[in-house]
Amino acid sequence: MTQSLQDAEKAAFERAAGLCAADRAAFLRDLHRTDPTLAAEIESLLSHHDQADCILDSAPITWSGSAPAGFSMTDELDLHLPAKLGSYTLLRIIGSGGMGVVYEAEQSSPRRHVAVKLIRPEVASSSMLRRFEHEAEALGALSHPGIARVYESGRAALDGHPRAFIAMELVTGLSIVEHARASRLSQAERLELIAEVCDAIESAHRRGVIHRDLKPANIAIGQDGHPRILDFGVARLSGDNAATMMTAAGQIVGTLAYMSPEQATGDGSKIDSRSDVYSVGAVLFELLYGTPPVPISELSLQAALSAIQNAPSRIPKQQASAGRDVEAIVLRALEKDPARRYQHASDLADDLRRVLRNEPVSARRPTAVYQLTQFCRRHRELSAAVVLAIVIMCIAIVVISRALVRAERALADSKRSAKDAIAARDDAVIQGAAAERSAERYRSLNGFVQKLLGSVRPQVALGKDTSLLRSLVEASENDLGSLVDQPVALADAHHLLSQIYRDLGEFARAEEHGNDALDLYVRHLGENSETSARVMNDLGALYRGSLRRFDKAESLLQRAEKVFVGLQGEDGEETLRTRSGLALLYLDTAQYTKAEPLLRRIREQREHTLGPSDLGTLKAMHNHAGALGMIGRDAEAEAVSRVVYESRLGQLGEKHPETITSMVALSSLLRVLGRPDESLPLIEKGVELRTELLGESHQHAIVARGQLAQTLRDLGRLDEASREAEKTVTLGRSVLGASHLDTLQGRCIALELRAMQGNCEGALAEAQEISEQFGASMGQNAAFSLLAADISRGYALSCVGDDQAAVELLSHTYEQLRATVGQHHRTTRRAAASLAWVHESRSRPVEAGQWRARSAAPTQ
Numbered sequence: 122m123t124q125s126l127q128d129a130e131k132a133a134f135e136r137a138a139g140l141c142a143a144d145r146a147a148f149l150r151d152l153h154r155t156d157p158t159l160a161a162e163i164e165s166l167l168s169h170h171d172q173a174d175c176i177l178d179s180a181p182i183t184w185s186g187s188a189p190a191g192f193s194m195t196d197e198l199d200l201h202l203p204a205k206l207g208s209y210t211l212l213r214i215i216g217s218g219g220m221g222v223v224y225e226a227e228q229s230s231p232r233r234h235v236a237v238k239l240i241r242p243e244v245a246s247s248s249m250l251r252r253f254e255h256e257a258e259a260l261g262a263l264s265h266p267g268i269a270r271v272y273e274s275g276r277a278a279l280d281g282h283p284r285a286f287i288a289m290e291l292v293t294g295l296s297i298v299e300h301a302r303a304s305r306l307s308q309a310e311r312l313e314l315i316a317e318v319c320d321a322i323e324s325a326h327r328r329g330v331i332h333r334d335l336k337p338a339n340i341a342i343g344q345d346g347h348p349r350i351l352d353f354g355v356a357r358l359s360g361d362n363a364a365t366m367m368t369a370a371g372q373i374v375g376t377l378a379y380m381s382p383e384q385a386t387g388d389g390s391k392i393d394s395r396s397d398v399y400s401v402g403a404v405l406f407e408l409l410y411g412t413p414p415v416p417i418s419e420l421s422l423q424a425a426l427s428a429i430q431n432a433p434s435r436i437p438k439q440q441a442s443a444g445r446d447v448e449a450i451v452l453r454a455l456e457k458d459p460a461r462r463y464q465h466a467s468d469l470a471d472d473l474r475r476v477l478r479n480e481p482v483s484a485r486r487p488t489a490v491y492q493l494t495q496f497c498r499r500h501r502e503l504s505a506a507v508v509l510a511i512v513i514m515c516i517a518i519v520v521i522s523r524a525l526v527r528a529e530r531a532l533a534d535s536k537r538s539a540k541d542a543i544a545a546r547d548d549a550v551i552q553g554a555a556a557e558r559s560a561e562r563y564r565s566l567n568g569f570v571q572k573l574l575g576s577v578r579p580q581v582a583l584g585k586d587t588s589l590l591r592s593l594v595e596a597s598e599n600d601l602g603s604l605v606d607q608p609v610a611l612a613d614a615h616h617l618l619s620q621i622y623r624d625l626g627e628f629a630r631a632e633e634h635g636n637d638a639l640d641l642y643v644r645h646l647g648e649n650s651e652t653s654a655r656v657m658n659d660l661g662a663l664y665r666g667s668l669r670r671f672d673k674a675e676s677l678l679q680r681a682e683k684v685f686v687g688l689q690g691e692d693g694e695e696t697l698r699t700r701s702g703l704a705l706l707y708l709d710t711a712q713y714t715k716a717e718p719l720l721r722r723i724r725e726q727r728e729h730t731l732g733p734s735d736l737g738t739l740k741a742m743h744n745h746a747g748a749l750g751m752i753g754r755d756a757e758a759e760a761v762s763r764v765v766y767e768s769r770l771g772q773l774g775e776k777h778p779e780t781i782t783s784m785v786a787l788s789s790l791l792r793v794l795g796r797p798d799e800s801l802p803l804i805e806k807g808v809e810l811r812t813e814l815l816g817e818s819h820q821h822a823i824v825a826r827g828q829l830a831q832t833l834r835d836l837g838r839l840d841e842a843s844r845e846a847e848k849t850v851t852l853g854r855s856v857l858g859a860s861h862l863d864t865l866q867g868r869c870i871a872l873e874l875r876a877m878q879g880n881c882e883g884a885l886a887e888a889q890e891i892s893e894q895f896g897a898s899m900g901q902n903a904a905f906s907l908l909a910a911d912i913s914r915g916y917a918l919s920c921v922g923d924d925q926a927a928v929e930l931l932s933h934t935y936e937q938l939r940a941t942v943g944q945h946h947r948t949t950r951r952a953a954a955s956l957a958w959v960h961e962s963r964s965r966p967v968e969a970g971q972w973r974a975r976s977a978a979p980t981q
Contacts, residue, residue, distance in 0.1 A: 133163050137329070145390070206286060207277030209237055225291060228272075232922050233881075235272060238287045239279070250285055257287050262328055266883050266890065267321030268350045292341050292349050292882060300342035301408055308443060311408045312473045313851050314348055318401060319470035321350045326394040326466060333392065335400035336379040337407060344880040345871065346847040377425050378413035379403040382457045385429040395459040398466055402454025409443050410436070414455055430457070446476050449484035477855050478818070612641035616656055619663070626819040626856070628667045635660040651695070654684035658699045665706050667820060669862035669898070678703045697723055701744060708748055711905035711942060717748040736772065736779075739765050743783060746790075753945025755794050755978050762787045778821075781810050785825050788832070793947050794978045797835035804829045818856045820863060823849055827867045830874070839878055846871035860894040862906075869913040876920035877958065884917035905941065908934050909948050912955050919959045931956045935975075950976045 133152065137145050152160040204211045209226040215236060226237040240250070257274035264270070273288040295303060297318070301311055318340055322332065332339075332350070339351045381399035383391040406414040414434050417425035434455040436448050443451075450472050456462040463469040472482045605611065615638035622631035639660060642653040661677035664670045678699055685696040701723050707716035724745045727738040743765045749758035766783035773780050788803035808829050811822040827849040833842035850871050853864030868891050876884060891913060895906045911934040918927035931952055938949040954976035960969035 133159060137163055145393075204279065206237065206239075206279045206284065207275075209235070209277075209286075209288060211237060226288070228288065234291050236289045236291045238289065240285050242282070242284070254285075260287075260330065263325055263330060264886065265321050265324040266887055267317055267348055268325060270883070270886070290882070292343060292351060294341040294343050294349070296337045297340040297342055297348055297404065298337040298407055308409070308447070309477055310851075311405075312447070312477060313855055314342070315401065315405045315408065316470040316473040316477075316855070318348050318350065318404070319466040319473070321348070322397050322401065323466040323470070325350075326397070331392065331394055332397050332400070333384070334376055334379075335397055335404060336376045337404055340404065343882050344878070345843075345875050345882070346851075349882070377417055377429065378415065380429055381459075382430040383459060385426045393459070394466070395462050395464065398454055398463050398469060399456075399459075401466065401469060402451060402462075405454065406434075406451055409447070409451065412437070433457075444476070446482050446485060450476070450482060453484040474855050608641050608645045612638045612645070612656075615641065616659070620659065623663055623667060626815065626821075628663065628820070631663055632660075632668060635663060648680075649684050649687065651684070651688055654681045654688070654699075655695065657681035657684070658695070658702060661699075661706075662702050665702065665709065669709075671706060671710055674706055675703070678706065692726065697726060701741065704748075705744060708751060713748065713752050713942060717745075717752055720745040720748045734768055734772075736769075739768055740779070743786065747786065750790055750793065751942075751946065753943060753947075755790060759787070759790050759794065762790055776810060776814065778814065781807055781814070782821075784810075785828060789828055792828070792832050792835055793950075795835075797832050800832045801836065804832050818852055820857060823852045823856065823867070824863055826852070827863075827870055830867075830870050834870075834874060834877075839874060843871070843874045843878060846874050860898050862895075862898060865891055865895055865898065865906075865910075869910060872913045873916045873955075876916035879920065881917070881920040884920050885914070888914035888917040905948075908937055908941070909951075912948075912952050915952075915955050915959070919962065924959060924963055927959050928956065931959065944975070945978075950978070 137148055149160055149164060152163065202211055202213060206226070208229045210229070211224040211226045212234075213225050215223045215225055222239050222241070224237045224239070226235050227233070228235050254274070257271065261271040261274060269290045269292050271287060271289050274286065276283045276285050278284070294300070297314060300306075301314070306314070322335070325332065335350075341349050341351055343349050377385075379400045381392075381396040384396055403414050406412075415425075415428050415432060417428060420428060434452055434457075436443075436451070450469070453461070453472075454463055454469055463472070468483070472484055475482045615634040619631045619633075619635035619638060622628070622634060635656065639653065639656045642650065642656055646652055657677045658681040661674045661681060664674035664677065681699045682696065682703065685693055685699055689696050700719060704716050704719040704723065707713070707719070720741070724738070724741040727735070727741040731738045742761050746758045746761040746765065749755075749761065762783065766780070766787050769777065769780040769783050775781075784803050785807040788800045788807060791797070791800035791803070804825065808822065808825045811819065811825050815822050817823075817826075826845055830842045830846035830849060833839075833845060846867065849867040850864065853859075853861065853867045857864050868887070872884060872887055872891070875881075888910070892907055892910045895910050911930055915927045915931035915934065918924075918930060935949065935952040935956065938946065938952055942949060944950075953972050957969045957972035957976055960966075960972060
């Protein structure tokens with residue numbers, strides 16, 4: 122068979138395998154019309170696939186030194202171990218079954234332990250071997266951090282006989298249920314684990330691979346705390362386990378307790394990716410409630426199959442409530458009818474993450490009553506002042522909109538009256554005066570509402586319950602339609618909502634309202650109005666500091682700067698504020714020759730015009746200190762940062778966000794200066810206060826937790842550091858997204874910590890993915906971040922034993938950074954520290970000492 126025919130057959134098989142029964146039948150009918158020979162071949166392969174006589178299916182995992190459930194530990198191939206199979210040395214049997222045996226093996230290059238699967242010679246028919254090759258290619262193409270990888274497949278000599286084999290990643294760890302129990306995970310942590318499982322399963326489904334036997338034993342939690350999916354396909358190597366139905370034509374496929382109703386019929390044509398969704402729902406059920414959804418342990422086979430197909434799924438009443446949203450998600454995933462289930466694993470993951478973000482879920486109707494009652498259940502003791510403020514706000518919105526309408530109508534009536542007759546002049550004057558009073562009333566009410574909403578923003582509330590604001594502001598968005606005839610007032614409302622959502626960490630909504638406000642202002646006030654420019658500045662700050670989308674931020678800030686220079690001149694208040702934002706953008710994108718001089722000039726102007734202790738001056742000093750730290754002037758940066766921190770502490774108090782920002786920044790500088798013992802109490806307090814003020818899922822709290830992980834690492838407390846880093850990544854993925862710059866930086870920290878602890882599972886794949894996402898996220902500004910990501914890749918290379926490649930990469934990275942940002946930049950020094958670690962871990966003290974010296978902070 123030519124390569125092109127093999128590729129066509131492989132592509133057609135993968136596509137058909139991932140389709141539901143009706144879509145598969147239609148696909149095959151079309152294929153019969155265009156290529157009958159290929160169609161017949163695909164049908165033959167699918168018949169084996171649906172009968173599930175699969176030989177790729179034993180779990181490549183050791184469970185506390187023993188084999189996976191259902192495996193026999195007898196040497197059924199009668200090999201004398203260790204034995205050579207190509208480049209692999211078979212060390213011990215992990216498990217065996219009717220179709221083959223799985224061994225733990227050592228690969229010679231690269232040197233690592235793997236799982237090797239062999240087909241028994243007596244069952245290795247030509248059709249079996251062909252299907253083996255197809256499935257090996259399909260599974261080998263799966264590339265996701267949450268899926269145990271296939272390294273190699275082929276044939277090699279064993280005791281002088283050619284044998285088909287697959288070499289797979291050897292994963293160690295507890296099952297997802299055992300891990301949750303042993304680690305006493307919170308409900309939120311359990312939901313995030315299942316969401317990550319869904320991510321991995323969705324990746325497989327998109328390549329036409331259906332697992333068909335998802336259960337807790339096939340989901341292992343690695344040392345990094347993330348799930349790994351094992352055992353793709355039905356577990357044909359698992360022996361005659363009573364809980365697992367073996368596979369032959371017309372028999373049941375899967376594990377009963379987690380089996381979908383359509384699997385329980387024994388009709389393989391009914392099984393598609395939604396069967397996996399059901400099984401994930403069953404695992405979620407057990408994670409939350411302690412038992413599988415259908416109790417079958419004391420039932421006969423026929424009774425168990427009937428219960429799976431017919432018994433309704435119910436939440437155990439004796440268990441503590443997981444919340445109505447979570448219960449709705451579980452029940453939807455466990456729907457008997459696949460059409461009523463989540464149609465994709467990604468849909469289930471999306472709903473789980475909505476719960477974690479306190480957003481309405483698709484499993485329930487998103488009515489206003491549902492959203493409000495959902496909030497009230499979570500917050501039973503609310504501040505009476507906040508409730509009163511929201512009530513007044515809602516009344517004010519109604520009054521404002523009505524006042525606007527009356528004002529415009531009155532003005533129009535007055536003009537018409539003046540034209541109609543001189544005799545109506547007095548009436549017109551009266552109406553005009555009424556209109557002016559109404560307009561003034563609107564302006565007063567609008568200012569009142571802005572102050573009212575501002576009073577419960579996190580900056581002012583200082584840790585009090587502000588989540589009611591989020592819930593009711595969301596509901597009040599429906600009332601924006603009442604201002605549709607008043608575009609400037611509508612723009613004001615959008616602008617205010619954008620600022621509130623930004624403060625609450627709801628950046629997508631802040632972006633939406635900010636763009637709506639800008640469009641309205643530009644359309645009705647013009648591009649060059651002060652109001653339009655102010656919104657450009659605020660929206661640019663959102664893109665820079667929160668969304669980390671620097672290209673959009675720069676465009677908006679430059680537009681605002683042009684307007685303000687024209688209106689206020691070079692030294693105008695808004696001009697300086699906008700230029701400060703541009704300077705911080707240059708700082709974020711490693712354009713230090715632009716950033717530091719600009720921030721220094723702004724600081725000097727503020728000190729001259731406002732005085733040294735004004736809050737505006739302190740903000741300029743804080744920003745300049747950040748630039749000083751980035752260019753290696755750390756001691757000077759520390760001195761400025763201490764002044765700012767102590768001044769803010771005295772003027773604003775410990776719990777004010779600006780004080781906490783100074784606290785976290787000073788802690789970071791102390792760590793970079795090699796004084797993590799001084800850094801630790803500050804960053805611990807910063808994480809505590811940001812969590813109290815904003816919640817642990819807010820961007821600022823997530824970033825602070827990542828800095829805590831680095832401080833603990835520098836103190837040698839690697840276990841604690843790793844826990845904080847992994848939590849940072851979990852929160853970042855859930856709240857900000859996997860490709861957000863802050864999440865990627867957290868992933869670098871976590872990856873380096875895993876490497877330092879010798880946990881190399883998936884390290885290179887993770888490093889490659891991080892680099893790719895840095896490039897995609899930052900576009901033309903990616904060069905510096907890619908160099909920083911290469912440091913993490915160097916740790917990964919060393920971890921897997923490729924020291925030469927690690928040293929070459931890290932040395933090149935160091936030289937590039939030294940040429941780009943200077944030898945004293947903190948990232949350049951981090952590259953030197955990574956080289957010191959590589960040499961230290963390989964007992965090369967001379968080289969390690971040289972690089973350790975280069976990683977030290979400069980003396981000033």
